Amino acid sequence: MSELTLTELTTILRECAGQDENTDLSGADILDKEFKDLGYDSLAMLETAARIQIVHGVVLADDVVVEAATPRELIRLVNQSLGDARP
Template sequence: MEKLTVTRLMEIMRECAGEGEGLAVTDDVLDVEFGDLGYDSLAMLETAGRIERDHGIRLADDQVTEAKTPRAFLALVHDAATGVA
C-alpha cells in the first residue's frame, strides 16, 4: 500500500462520515484531536472499515478509538501495514 497521507485520511473521513466541523485539511491538523475536527469514535470506526476494505489493513477497534489525532491514526495504519506490533 502507498503510504497514507493526512490529506487522503481526511478525504476518506469526509467520504465515510461527512464534512467535519473543524479546520481545513492541511498538515496542520496532524495533532488536532478528532473531536475538535468534528469527528467522533463512530466516524473513526467507519474510516477504519473503509481502510480495511480498500487496502486490506485491519485495525483493532480499541486502537482506533484510542487514536485521538490524525498523527496517531496514521501511525496505526502504517504499523499495521508494515507488521509492526
C-alpha cells in the same frame, strides 16, 4: 500497498462523516488536533477504519481506532500495520 497519507485520510474522513470539501481539514496543522475537536466521534472513526481496511487491507481493533486521538496517531498505526504485513 502504499502508505496512508494525510491527504487520503482527510478524503476518507469526509466521506465517512458525510462532510463536504469545504470542511476545513486542510494543512498539516490538523495532524495533531484531536478528532473530537475536528468533529469526529467514535462512530465516524469506526467507519473510517472500515474504509481503511477496504482500501489498504489493514485491520485495526475497534479499541485501537477509538484510542487514536489524532490524525498523526491513526496514520502511524495504519502505516505501522502496513509495514508489519510486508514480507
